[in-house]
Each structure stands twice: as structure tokens, then as C-alpha cells.
Amino acid sequence: MRALEALILSDGRPGHYSLSEGIVTAIAQVREVNLRRMQVERPWWLPARALSYLVNYGVSPEQILRRVYGVDVHALGSPDLIVSAGGDTLAANISAARVTGAANVFYGSLRRYRPSDFSLVLTSYAEQAKGPNRLMTLKPSSNNPDEAEAAGSRPVRAPGDFPRVAGLIIGGDAGTVRYTDEDWRELLVFISECAELWGTRWIVSNAPRTPDLVSGMLAGMTGPQRAVQQFIDIRQVGPGTLGPLLTDSEVIVCTADSSTMLSECVWMRRPVVSVTPRGWALPANEASYREWLSANGWAKQLPIAQLNPDSFLDVLDAIEPLDVNPLDKLAEELKERLSLLIE
Incomplete structure (x- = not known):
């Protein structure tokens, strides 16, 4: 099986990109991964609500990437999987997946975006985990x-x-x-x-x-x-x-x-x-x-x-730490939900 080409879209916030890295590290437990990272930044002048409207109501993904994030679509390459965390990466994640045809995973709250625009959404909140393409999990880490x-x-x-x-x-x-x-x-x-x-x-x-x-x-x-x-x-x-x-x-x-x-x-x-x-x-x-x-x-x-x-x-004395490796557990859960991990 060839290596999986993965692309992390990062907003530059350590708490967010560490979650994305945790997801990719879990995937690497079951399939070899070639990882690239790309930083994206929502401009201050464009409110998050307005950006979600543009994405949800048909502005082309190429326009979203170029005009909002300053990303040339050719720079995306040919990823098999796109991963991100943090609200400011939502529109970039969806748009990049639409342009490349890659599967896409997001960790966090979808705000005003549609669940159907993602292959899988991870969350640590039970109320947000209801749906066929949702997974509730301990907040991911790349540490083993x-x-x-x-x-x-x-x-x-x-x-x-x-x-x-x-x-x-x-x-x-x-x-x-x-x-x-x-x-x-x-x-x-x-x-x-x-x-x-x-x-x-x-x-x-x-x-x-x-x-x-x-x-x-x-x-x-x-x-x-x-x-x-x-x-x-x-x-x-x-x-x-x-x-x-x-x-x-x-x-x-x-x-x-x-x-x-x-x-x-x-x-x-x-x-x-x-x-x-x-x-x-x-x-x-x-x-x-x-x-x-x-x-x-x-x-x-x-x-x-x-x-x-x-x-x-x-x-x-009332605490009982995890008795399994959460990285392995997350890997198995991702494997069950992402078909590209068993191709």
C-alpha cells in the first residue's frame, strides 16, 4: 500500500495544529503517511459568518482559497486527506477538499457549516457528536x-x-x-x-x-x-x-x-x-x-x-488512568470510519 498523502491546514495556533497532528499521528499507526503543512489565515475584514455564507451558497472553492486565504490551488498538490482544527480553517478545509477531491477531517465545532461537507468530524463534546460522520474522542495528541x-x-x-x-x-x-x-x-x-x-x-x-x-x-x-x-x-x-x-x-x-x-x-x-x-x-x-x-x-x-x-x-486515590494507548484507540476508530485507510 502506498503512503497516504496528508495535508494539515493550520491557523498557526499551537492548541489547534497539535490536535490535527494528533489525528495524523493516529492515522500513521495504521498506514504510512507523507505529511505536509500549510498555514491559512482568515483576513480580519471578513467576518466568520460571512465566510460561511460564501462557502455554503456556492462561491467557487478556487475563489475562496485565492481571494480569502491567498492560496494558489496548485500549491495544494494532490493530497489524499486534508486535516484541520480551529474555526478559521473550516472554509479552507472544505474548499481544498472540493478542489482536490481529497477526504477531509475536521476537529471541533462546525459553527454554521454543513456536516455533509466533511468526511469525518471529531469532537470531544457529546452534543456535537450526533450524526453518521461524527466521532467523540479524547482531545487528540501526537504523543505516544x-x-x-x-x-x-x-x-x-x-x-x-x-x-x-x-x-x-x-x-x-x-x-x-x-x-x-x-x-x-x-x-x-x-x-x-x-x-x-x-x-x-x-x-x-x-x-x-x-x-x-x-x-x-x-x-x-x-x-x-x-x-x-x-x-x-x-x-x-x-x-x-x-x-x-x-x-x-x-x-x-x-x-x-x-x-x-x-x-x-x-x-x-x-x-x-x-x-x-x-x-x-x-x-x-x-x-x-x-x-x-x-x-x-x-x-x-x-x-x-x-x-x-x-x-x-x-x-x-480516586483516579484510574487510561489502561489503553489512546493513539491506538483513535487509530482503530478512524480506520472504521475512513475507507481510505484500508485501501
Whole structure:
């Protein structure tokens, strides 16, 4: 069987193109893939609603690609499969598939676009997964937990034991999730308490939206014989640098603002505790997704105001990480739904 020619259309946002890469990595589990990437950008002057109208009501795909995205159709090549994530890639995904005749996969909400314009739509929200060409899944990642374990880097915590190495991924204010100074203070006190009581050493990563003051305090807590063993400062090293945290931590704490990072930790088969600030709420779809993770036992939630070593240990003992490789599971589900994977 020849290699599958795959094209990822990216809006340049790491949280989106990482989802696309996860899908393609899963496909590569069952068929060899030649992957190309192309960046597309919806111009600021064209509202998303207007663009969906143009696509849905017959403007030629060549015009959409050239005039909206500045893409020459010849640059698309001859892909067998087009993959994208993020609302600004929807019109480009549909148009590229129409021009090339390729199968197309999208991860996310279709907004005002028709499901029939896609070969398969992946989502992590149950309400959006209703339909013959829909698939509900854990948010995809290109990380392979089996490879991490084969390298001998998956420390395992026994029930009731305190973690020797723990990971902490912190974000910041996002949407309806808002942190107070008290939330940040209590979170940093918690990791210090675990270090003092148990000798736990933390691998910590911040995010672009993390307050500079908090990042500075974490930098000051980092070093030999300190609570933080390693601080991955995203302001200096950029995205895609969480490797040591995901592979070397026995357990991971993740602030509630980042659904993608929460999912990434679950994907790596780590016990994950999502910590919530005093002021927070989630849209119904996202709240349902978090409940699904919790109902499966893969991740649990704990308010920062109630966070201490004892409550943390109790919650950890209620978590049962994934017992399968989610990459293999997604590969099988894609194989069942995309005929081009079995040609």
C-alpha cells in the first residue's frame, strides 16, 4: 500500500495544529503517511459568518482559497486527506477538499457549516457528536505514551503513596475562568507544603497567559533543594516544550483554564487533578466534557481553596488512568470510519 498523502491546514495556533497532528499521528499507526503543512489565515475584514455564507451558497472553492486565504490551488498538490482544527480553517478545509477531491477531517465545532461537507468530524463534546460522520474522542495528541514507557520514563505512584515527582501546568485568566491573587498564593503554598512534608519535587510549566508575577515567584522557587525541580518558562522556551513534565511526573496538577492541557495529561496516562479558582464557570459543552473525564476516572477536580496535601492524596486515590494507548484507540476508530485507510 502506498503512503497516504496528508495535508494539515493550520491557523498557526499551537492548541489547534497539535490536535490535527494528533489525528495524523493516529492515522500513521495504521498506514504510512507523507505529511505536509500549510498555514491559512482568515483576513480580519471578513467576518466568520460571512465566510460561511460564501462557502455554503456556492462561491467557487478556487475563489475562496485565492481571494480569502491567498492560496494558489496548485500549491495544494494532490493530497489524499486534508486535516484541520480551529474555526478559521473550516472554509479552507472544505474548499481544498472540493478542489482536490481529497477526504477531509475536521476537529471541533462546525459553527454554521454543513456536516455533509466533511468526511469525518471529531469532537470531544457529546452534543456535537450526533450524526453518521461524527466521532467523540479524547482531545487528540501526537504523543505516544507507549514510547515514553518503553524509554523507562513512566514513574508509577502506588495508591496511598505520596508522589516523589509531580507536574504542575498553570495557565491564567481565560474566558469565564478567573484567578485571584489568593488563588495563586494558595497554589504556590500547596506545592511548597508537598515539598516540605513529602520531599516532592515539582516540574512546573507556565503559559503565555500566566501573570508575570506568578511566573517570577515560580522562578524564585526553582533550584536544588527547593520545591521546584524544573521550571519550564514558556516565555523563554516557547510552546511544545512539556516533554519532561509529561514523561517524568508521577502525577500532574493542571489549572482548570486549559482543557487541552488537561486532555494531554490524560492522554499520557497520568493521574490528573484539575484545580479550580474561586471565580470560574464553563460553557455547558466543556463542563460535560470534564464530567466525562471524571466519570471515566481519568481526571478529578479540586478547588484551590480546598487544596492541601491530604485532600490531594485523597483525590489521587480516586483516579484510574487510561489502561489503553489512546493513539491506538483513535487509530482503530478512524480506520472504521475512513475507507481510505484500508485501501
